[in-house]
Amino acid sequence: MTETIKDFELIKKAQKGDMQAFEELLYKYDRAVMNIAASYRNDEEDAKDIYQEVFMRVFKGIKTFRFNSEFSTWLFRITANVCVSFHHSKKRHHFESIDKTIGYENDFSTPVSETIDSGLQTDSLAIDEEMSRHIDAALKELPPQQKLVFTLKFYEGYKIREIAEMMNCNDGTIKRYLFTATNRMRDKLKTLAE
Numbered sequence: 001m002t003e004t005i006k007d008f009e010l011i012k013k014a015q016k017g018d019m020q021a022f023e024e025l026l027y028k029y030d031r032a033v034m035n036i037a038a039s040y041r042n043d044e045e046d047a048k049d050i051y052q053e054v055f056m057r058v059f060k061g062i063k064t065f066r067f068n069s070e071f072s073t074w075l076f077r078i079t080a081n082v083c084v085s086f087h088h089s090k091k092r093h094h095f096e097s098i099d100k101t102i103g104y105e106n107d108f109s110t111p112v113s114e115t116i117d118s119g120l121q122t123d124s125l126a127i128d129e130e131m132s133r134h135i136d137a138a139l140k141e142l143p144p145q146q147k148l149v150f151t152l153k154f155y156e157g158y159k160i161r162e163i164a165e166m167m168n169c170n171d172g173t174i175k176r177y178l179f180t181a182t183n184r185m186r187d188k189l190k191t192l193a194e
Helices: 005-015 019-041 044-064 071-089 122-140 144-155 160-167 171-193
Strands: none
Touching (some): 019 044, 019 071, 044 071, 122 144, 122 171, 160 171
8 A cells, every 4th residue: 555654644533533634634635536527427516516525434433444455446436436326316407508607616717618719710619519519518418436436547548447435336346347338339329421
């Protein structure tokens, strides 16, 4: 196990109720958790809900952490579980405005409309937007585990072994989810290539 000494000390302190140590752990990993949540849900409010639920579970469960795995693996396993359970508990459909701001809290936020290069042709923007809509729609139709594996692999860049640890299953299961998800995505999107 390669848990850093710093993480080990912070976890031990947090287990004894040291809130500053817990906040330091939270700060170290909060961006990664938010990125996974945001790429899984593609909705800022849902991502924030997932983020809050993850850290509530970590806060409640830190005392039971036994160093059998890396802290990050344990944390991302909780994140994966919350993402999958969130899918079952909340099914919302809404359209995002081009004036919706992107970015998180203390980061620089800007409306999506300001990120569009005004020199681009309207037709190519419409095609890109249409393609993104089709990809998002196809991704939403995947079962939760396949969607999470696809998201972690292709949006977040995690390796099969890392995803398997996060989701507490073997590499073969992850490969099967990924293979099935990729084929389903390909089938849903093949009409766009014709």
